[in-house]
Amino acid sequence: MFKNLLDKFRKDKLPPILVPQLMDTYTRLPVSFVRGEGSRLWDVDGNCYIDALGGIAVTILGHSHPAISETISLQANKLLHVSNLFHIQEQAQLASKFCSIAQMDKVFFANSGAEANEAAIKLARLHATKRNIAKPVVVAMQGSFHGRSLATLSASGNKRVQQGFVPLVDDFEHIKFNDIDALGALAANNNVVAVILEPIQGEAGIVIPDEGYLRAVRDLCAEHDWLMIVDEVQSGLGRTGKWFAYQHEDILPDIVTSAKGLGNGIPIGACAARGKAADLFSPGDHASTFGGNPFSSSVALTVINTIESDGLVLAAEDVGEYLKRQIQHRVGTLSGVVDIRGKGMMLAIELDSSPANLATKFLLKGLVVNVTGGGRIIRLLPAINLTRDEAVEIATLIHDVLIEL
Ligand SMILES: *Cc1c(COP(=O)(O)O)cnc(C)c1O
Numbered sequence: 316m317f318k319n320l321l322d323k324f325r326k327d328k329l330p331p332i333l334v335p336q337l338m339d340t341y342t343r344l345p346v347s348f349v350r351g352e353g354s355r356l357w358d359v360d361g362n363c364y365i366d367a368l369g370g371i372a373v374t375i376l377g378h379s380h381p382a383i384s385e386t387i388s389l390q391a392n393k394l395l396h397v398s399n400l401f402h403i404q405e406q407a408q409l410a411s412k413f414c415s416i417a418q419m420d421k422v423f424f425a426n427s428g429a430e431a432n433e434a435a436i437k438l439a440r441l442h443a444t445k446r447n448i449a450k451p452v453v454v455a456m457q458g459s460f461h462g463r464s465l466a467t468l469s470a471s472g473n474k475r476v477q478q479g480f481v482p483l484v485d486d487f488e489h490i491k492f493n494d495i496d497a498l499g500a501l502a503a504n505n506n507v508v509a510v511i512l513e514p515i516q517g518e519a520g521i522v523i524p525d526e527g528y529l530r531a532v533r534d535l536c537a538e539h540d541w542l543m544i545v546d547e548v549q550s551g552l553g554r555t556g557k558w559f560a561y562q563h564e565d566i567l568p569d570i571v572t573s574a575k576g577l578g579n580g581i582p583i584g585a586c587a588a589r590g591k592a593a594d595l596f597s598p599g600d601h602a603s604t605f606g607g608n609p610f611s612s613s614v615a616l617t618v619i620n621t622i623e624s625d626g627l628v629l630a631a632e633d634v635g636e637y638l639k640r641q642i643q644h645r646v647g648t649l650s651g652v653v654d655i656r657g658k659g660m661m662l663a664i665e666l667d668s669s670p671a672n673l674a675t676k677f678l679l680k681g682l683v684v685n686v687t688g689g690g691r692i693i694r695l696l697p698a699i700n701l702t703r704d705e706a707v708e709i710a711t712l713i714h715d716v717l718i719e720l
Contacts, residue, residue: 346678351378354698354705356683366683367695367709372517372549372661375576376621377698383579386617387610396608405612412619416558417571419587423596424607428548428574429462431584432511434601435544435570436466436486438588439509441595442542446508454501454510454541456492460518461511461546470511473518492516493524495531502539509542510535514560517549520692521656521663526564533566542592543568548584549661552576553622553699556632556659563658579618583611622699631699634706635659638695641710646717662695664713670720682712 348364350357354377356364369375376383390405397403410422425431436453443451455461457472468476469484472492477483490497492512501507514529516522529545536543545568550560552573557563559571569592574584584606588595605611622628639662643655646664654665669690670676677684677693685694695709 344674344678353377353379354701362681364678364681364683365705365708365712367697368683368685369576369696369698370580371685372554372575372696373578374580375552375554375699376579376618376627377700380579380621382617382621383614386613387581390610390613393609395610396605398604399602399607403607403609403612405609405616406607409607409612409616409619412616413573413585414587416619416623417573417587418562418567418589419571419593420589421593422585422587423601423603424612425574425584425586425603426582426605426611427462427584428546428572429464429467429584430603430606431548431572431574431586432461432467432470432544432546433464434586435511435546435572436470436484437601438570438586438592438595439486439511439542439544441600442592443508445595446540448506448508450506451486451508452488452501452504452506453486453544454498454507455487455489456512456516457489458492458516458519458522459489459511459513459546460516461513461548492519492522493528495528495535498532498535502535507539507541509544511544511546513546513548513550514563515550515555515658515661517661517694517696518687520665520688521661521694523656523658529561529564530566533564533568536569542570544570544572546572548572548574549696552618553628553631554660554696556628556635558628560658577615577618578611579614581611581614583607583615585615625700627699631659634699634701634703635662637703638662638697638701638706638709641706642713645710645714649717651720652717657695660695660697660699660701664693664695664717666691666693673716676716676719677712680712680715682709682716684713 347359348356354366356366413422423434455470459472461467461470466484470487472489545561547559570588572586577583653667674686687694
């Protein structure tokens with residue numbers, strides 16, 4: 316069935332698809348997609364795949380979604396960009412909608428997750444300035460990922476993303492994730508101004524904290540006047556069965572960041588805040604040329620409206636749970652499978668070893684997944700409108716690959 320690129324791989328020769336003019340930032344898999352529809356992708360050779368990755372949590376409504384395509388085409392023929400020097404109706408509508416689903420007061424639009432987190436970190440600095448704290452400390456978590464800009468890679472609790480980039484932004488103090496005592500121990504440090512964390516750690520391999528942890532973080536932040544910043548770049552927009560994962564614990568952070576699924580592939584990021592955190596920026600403090608332009612704003616508004624009108628937040632919970640059970644049923648007892656976990660459409664299968672070229676082995680069966688955690692964790696971030704039939708198909712293909720290892 317699989318021709319050309321993958322055939323070369325089958326013969327145990329990884330094809331060197333090196334583009335000399337591209338900087339060497341990615342180790343790319345030996346396949347090139349040219350078309351997508353729903354949760355299906357087709358490569359240059361006409362092979363069809365089921366997409367359980369969604370461009371790493373980005374195509375939350377799948378590929379070529381008719382409502383998204385229609386908005387893109389309408390807006391492209393109407394107005395792409397003007398500048399934030401002017402009032403932008405589409406941005407105003409998106410702001411209102413985004414604040415209502417996130418339960419926040421105000422929002423700033425950027426173009427990526429890293430930029431959304433940069434804005435959040437700048438808010439923490441302004442909070443420090445207001446409190447007259449000259450050497451502010453932002454508490455961050457070991458294993459976290461917040462982006463690749465200098466501030467966000469410094470916030471990330473992962474030595475690999477920091478390697479070679481010293482001096483880092485030195486605000487951040489990393490503690491153990493899911494350890495409320497570790498955070499409580501910092502109460503004595505008067506320089507702490509904020510805590511930044513993912514409600515479920517994505518890049519680390521879908522690490523879900525204990526029930527009550529986020530609420531306990533919320534309580535400590537309130538008690539000590541620390542801003543609670545929740546990075547929902549991967550977990551947000553309905554993926555876990557709530558609009559945002561913190562809503563599972565019925566809490567409200569001070570700041571929420573979003574990106575990835577928000578534009579279904581059109582770049583957009585958001586940093587929303589409530590209460591006093593929402594009023595920290597004044598004109599001139601922060602800006603973005605592209606952020607919240609008519610094009611990306613209208614697409615993001617259609618993404619949110621479609622998730623809402625199609626009932627996809629509940630669907631993500633239901634079908635995600637179904638997918639997890641199907642996977643448990645098929646591979647749960649295989650030796651080598653250590654854990655199957657996740658919430659909604661954010662799932663992981665942890666293995667006890669790192670088989671070589673694992674992601675490519677899945678491609679050969681026609682399944683697109685991500686492998687993280689040093690090659691041991693298979694991560695699934697499918698579109699939230701995945702069907703039950705597609706879920707069965709994914710679980711079956713996972714079985715077919717794992718059984719051969
Ligand atoms: C992907 C990701 C980011 C970075 O987003 P970019 O759009 O790549 O800058 C930040 N935080 C989390 C939790 C992410 O998963």
